[in-house]
Amino acid sequence: MKMVKVFFAKNLKWFTILFFGLLAVLPFFMTSNYGMRMLTVCMLYVMMAFSLNLLTGFLGVMTIGHIAFMGIGAYTAAILVKNYHWETLPCYLAAILLSGFFGLLLSLAALKLQGYYMTILTLGFCEIVRLVEINWESLTRGALGISGISAPVFFGIRLSSRRSIYYLMLVLLILTLLLIWSIINSKAGNAIMAIREDELAARAMGIHVFKYKTIVFVLSAMIMGLAGAFYAQYMTYIDPGVFTVSASLNILIMAIFGGLGNLLGTIIGASVLTILPEMIRFLAEYRNLIYGILIIILMLVKPDGLLGSVNFKYIRQQASVQKENGGE
Amino acid sequence: MERLLRIENVTQKFGGLTALNNVNMHVDKGEIVGIIGPNGSGKTTMFNIITGIYRPTEGQVLYQDEPITGMEPYLISRKGLARTFQNIRLFSRMTAFDNVVIGMHARTKTNMCDIVLHLPRKRREEKECEERAMELLKLVDLYDVRYELASSLSYGHQRRLEIARALATGAEILLLDEPAAGMNEQETDELLQIIRRIKELKKTVILIDHDMKFVMNICERLYVLNYGVLIADGTPEEISKNQDVIDAYLGEDDE
Numbered sequence: 001m002k003m004v005k006v007f008f009a010k011n012l013k014w015f016t017i018l019f020f021g022l023l024a025v026l027p028f029f030m031t032s033n034y035g036m037r038m039l040t041v042c043m044l045y046v047m048m049a050f051s052l053n054l055l056t057g058f059l060g061v062m063t064i065g066h067i068a069f070m071g072i073g074a075y076t077a078a079i080l081v082k083n084y085h086w087e088t089l090p091c092y093l094a095a096i097l098l099s100g101f102f103g104l105l106l107s108l109a110a111l112k113l114q115g116y117y118m119t120i121l122t123l124g125f126c127e128i129v130r131l132v133e134i135n136w137e138s139l140t141r142g143a144l145g146i147s148g149i150s151a152p153v154f155f156g157i158r159l160s161s162r163r164s165i166y167y168l169m170l171v172l173l174i175l176t177l178l179l180i181w182s183i184i185n186s187k188a189g190n191a192i193m194a195i196r197e198d199e200l201a202a203r204a205m206g207i208h209v210f211k212y213k214t215i216v217f218v219l220s221a222m223i224m225g226l227a228g229a230f231y232a233q234y235m236t237y238i239d240p241g242v243f244t245v246s247a248s249l250n251i252l253i254m255a256i257f258g259g260l261g262n263l264l265g266t267i268i269g270a271s272v273l274t275i276l277p278e279m280i281r282f283l284a285e286y287r288n289l290i291y292g293i294l295i296i297i298l299m300l301v302k303p304d305g306l307l308g309s310v311n312f313k314y315i316r317q318q319a320s321v322q323k324e325n326g327g328e
Numbered sequence: 329m330e331r332l333l334r335i336e337n338v339t340q341k342f343g344g345l346t347a348l349n350n351v352n353m354h355v356d357k358g359e360i361v362g363i364i365g366p367n368g369s370g371k372t373t374m375f376n377i378i379t380g381i382y383r384p385t386e387g388q389v390l391y392q393d394e395p396i397t398g399m400e401p402y403l404i405s406r407k408g409l410a411r412t413f414q415n416i417r418l419f420s421r422m423t424a425f426d427n428v429v430i431g432m433h434a435r436t437k438t439n440m441c442d443i444v445l446h447l448p449r450k451r452r453e454e455k456e457c458e459e460r461a462m463e464l465l466k467l468v469d470l471y472d473v474r475y476e477l478a479s480s481l482s483y484g485h486q487r488r489l490e491i492a493r494a495l496a497t498g499a500e501i502l503l504l505d506e507p508a509a510g511m512n513e514q515e516t517d518e519l520l521q522i523i524r525r526i527k528e529l530k531k532t533v534i535l536i537d538h539d540m541k542f543v544m545n546i547c548e549r550l551y552v553l554n555y556g557v558l559i560a561d562g563t564p565e566e567i568s569k570n571q572d573v574i575d576a577y578l579g580e581d582d583e
Contacts, residue, residue, distance in 0.1 A: 182443055182444055182446065183444070186438070186443040186450065187436060187443070187453075188440060188443055190426060190430050190433070191433055193419065193421075193422060194422070194430045194433075197418075197419035197420055197421060198420075200381075200401075200417060201413065201417040201418070201419065202419075203400075203401040203402050204401050204402075204405055204411055204413075204417075205402075205405060205431050205433060205493065205497060206405035206406045206431075206434030207434070208402050314423055314477070317423065317425070317475040318476075321474070321475055
């Protein structure tokens with residue numbers, strides 16, 4: 001088991017490339033529309049769980065209102081596409097900027113609030129955003145939602161087929177992964193994790209805590225905003241009922257299930273918890289029961305989530321030391 | 329001799345409690361200075377003031393003739409004062425190596441742009457940090473356990489890792505808050521050696537401790553606090569003969 005772990009950790013990069021390579025060729029073999037749709041949604045959830053993992057897993061700020069940023073991104077894109085007929089790229093940019101701005105506002109509060117208090121604040125934030133979406137009828141059409149949002153258009157090319165949307169999502173997901181991976185495997189990532197481990201000590205080591213908190217909040221919000229913008233054009237219809245606290249909790253559960261602070265865990269967690277409920281759809285009302293039991297079992301067996309206590313970088317480093325010392 | 333740190337008329341009040349009352353201290357470059365005193369005499373409070381965690385009610389702290397009173401801790405750390413903590417505060421789910429590298433955070437110039445675009449500076453500085461971290465880990469004899477999680481190290485190792493982390497900031501002055509607390513004889517001896525090595529690096533050390541033998545052994549000068557008042561200062565020999573100090577530690581003679 002340990003050998004497998006070490007082998008996997010050493011070749012993690014190749015496994016990742018292989019994995020995304022498989023995802024890239026999959027549409028050529030998959031004929032069912034349902035399957036394609038499932039995979040696209042699944043990747044969208046992985047992307048959002050990445051964003052949440054950055055904030056909750058690496059920085060250590062538990063949030064239960066993260067979906068609000070998705071709502072902001074989705075409404076921004078929907079309104080710009082529908083009312084102003086913007087192309088997708090500028091829409092994405094606007095969604096990213098606006099959700100990033102709200103992320104910045106929320107990070108100001110994080111300067112004062114710690115732990116559970118911050119979590120409650122994210123809950124409040126989520127509700128506020130949802131209420132604005134419901135009540136600002138002249139802009140958002142309230143509870144009716146915005147329908148008929150047209151498919152993504154890049155430089156005049158319309159991506160209307162299932163397959164092209166799938167590839168768009170895949171590109172967004174890879175970009176997100178590259179961004180987060182770069183950050184956590186750097187000086188900034190070290191600083192962020194140091195803040196999670198001990199904020200006072202981090203400050204005493206010369207780390208500008210507020211700066212890094214802000215960066216993480218803004219980036220995390222931007223990724224959610226982008227996911228929202230994609231979602232709006234993918235579903236062609238959005239309404240405030242999507243961006244609720246319970247939806248937010250779902251993403252949090254995915255991140256925790258896979259293991260906070262582990263990106264591979266997030267991929268597994270989000271995929272399993274998106275695909276499994278679909279596969280047991282025939283069980284009708286027993287579906288949620290099974291979902292609940294699965295999570296309870298995981299909490300009992302692996303309280304850190306599937307890969308929460310695993311750090312592939314450390315496994316690699318420890319393995320290299322053992323090799324040096326003659327493979328004890 | 330260059331005067332590195334001056335503490336002038338510092339008073340710290342918490343509500344009705346005066347934790348420090350009009351205390352003056354100074355530290356010269358290259359010295360090993362001890363601050364001793366019974367529990368609750370204000371030693372750690374003094375450290376917290378020097379490192380910017382508290383802003384003193386009155387008085388000021390000067391580092392190289394520049395006031396640093398009440399500055400943000402991360403800025404004070406960047407100026408060249410680094411500390412360890414009485415109750416060890418390591419980044420526990422990270423390796424010893426990563427803990428030391430984090431100490432170097434403010435000394436590197438890599439910014440978010442370098443990181444996201446993987447510009448050459450990122451790689452170069454990471455390499456430099458790695459080499460420096462290995463040197464520091466060797467200095468505190470933790471090289472063999474460099475990739476162990478901080479939380480899995482033994483108590484003595486954790487204390488030493490904190491010192492390496494503080495050194496990594498490139499600090500001129502190291503403030504060690506009870507470095508020998510809870511250590512057995514052998515661990516204390518190892519610690520003594522490490523502090524001597526630090527002195528060879530021309531660093532200045534200020535330390536708090538209860539272990540009299542340890543303090544007398546290593547410190548060149550001592551300050552004694554009692555109920556927030558500075559009651560004595562001088563060389564270890566002077567202090568060990570000082571009547572006020574003996575009274576503070578052993579209680580006054582009734583007769």
